[in-house]
Amino acid sequence: MKKILLSFVFILVSMFTFAQTTWRVDHMHSSVNFNIKHMGISFVQGRFDKFDGTVSTEGANLDKAEFNFSVSVESINTGVEPRDKHLKSADFFDTEKFPEMKFVGVAVSKGKDNTYTLKGKLTIKDVTKEVSIPVTFGGIAKNQQGKEVVGLQAKFTVNRLDYNIKYDPTGAGVAKDVEVSLFFELAKQ
Numbered sequence: 001m002k003k004i005l006l007s008f009v010f011i012l013v014s015m016f017t018f019a020q021t022t023w024r025v026d027h028m029h030s031s032v033n034f035n036i037k038h039m040g041i042s043f044v045q046g047r048f049d050k051f052d053g054t055v056s057t058e059g060a061n062l063d064k065a066e067f068n069f070s071v072s073v074e075s076i077n078t079g080v081e082p083r084d085k086h087l088k089s090a091d092f093f094d095t096e097k098f099p100e101m102k103f104v105g106v107a108v109s110k111g112k113d114n115t116y117t118l119k120g121k122l123t124i125k126d127v128t129k130e131v132s133i134p135v136t137f138g139g140i141a142k143n144q145q146g147k148e149v150v151g152l153q154a155k156f157t158v159n160r161l162d163y164n165i166k167y168d169p170t171g172a173g174v175a176k177d178v179e180v181s182l183f184f185e186l187a188k189q
Contacts, residue, residue, distance in 0.1 A: 021057050021058070022054055022056050023054060023055045023056075023149075024052075024053070024054050024187055024189050025052055025053045025054070025069075025185075026143075026149065026186060026187045027051075027052075030051075030182075030184045030186075031047055031181075032047060032048040032071055032180075032182055033046070033180070033181040033182070033183075034046050034047070034048075034178050034180050034181070035179040035181070036160075036177075036178045037174075037175035038174065038175070039172070039173055040172065045078070046077060046079070047076075048071045048075050049072075049075040049077050050072035050074070051070065052069070052070055053067070053069035053186075054069075054186075054189075055068075055150070055152075062108055062110075062116055062135075064108070065108050067118060067120060068102075068103070068105070069102070070101065071101040073088070073098065073099055076088065076093070091167040092167055093124075093125065094125060097125075097126075101122070101123060101124050102121075102122070102123040103121070103122050105118050105119070105120035106121065107120075108135075111134075114137040115135070115136055115137070116136075116137060117132055117135070118132070118135045119132050124164075124165070125164045126164060127164055129162060129163070131156070131158075133154050134155065134156065135152055135154045136154070137150075137151070138151025138153060147187050148187070149188070150185070151184070151185050151186075152183075152186070153181075153183050153184070154182040155179070155180065155181050155182070157177050157178065157179055158177070158178050158180055159177055160177075161176050
């Protein structure tokens with residue numbers, strides 16, 4: 001009887017320990033930003049105003065987390081309407097054919113302190129490539145409503161030519177490399 005009771009307790013504890021937890025992007029406290037060199041002398045900054053994403057974890061542990069994010073390319077915002085219209089055209093993102101960018105994380109490895117390397121598949125337009133993204137885990141806290149939230153930050157560079165964004169292929173006017181900065185606060189579901 002004692003063995004049965006101990007087995008039951010072990011199974012119950014295991015269920016709670018390894019329970020899948022889903023975290024969803026809190027749009028009010030998150031942003032998807034980019035920075036690209038213009039004419040080799042200055043920078044253009046922008047953001048995407050519509051995006052969504054989830055992270056599924058075993059408890060609060062990121063080691064085996066699953067990441068799924070999407071960005072509405074139509075929501076690009078550089079603060080200059082004619083430029084935004086051009087970026088939505090076939091010269092750049094071709095939002096009529098490719099309205100969304102996607103990222104699906106396939107593996108996570110722990111680094112020092114609160115850093116991780118997230119490996120996954122990034123899809124922009126009609127191209128999907130494997131990428132490695134350094135992620136900083138900001139921690140877990142409770143928000144004003146008493147819900148648990150987690151903070152994540154990532155910064156990485158993408159070569160736009162790798163994703164068929166071929167306008168100015170020399171990179172003289174619009175650089176080839178785009179710096180991406182992601183700031184996410186995700187709420188426990």
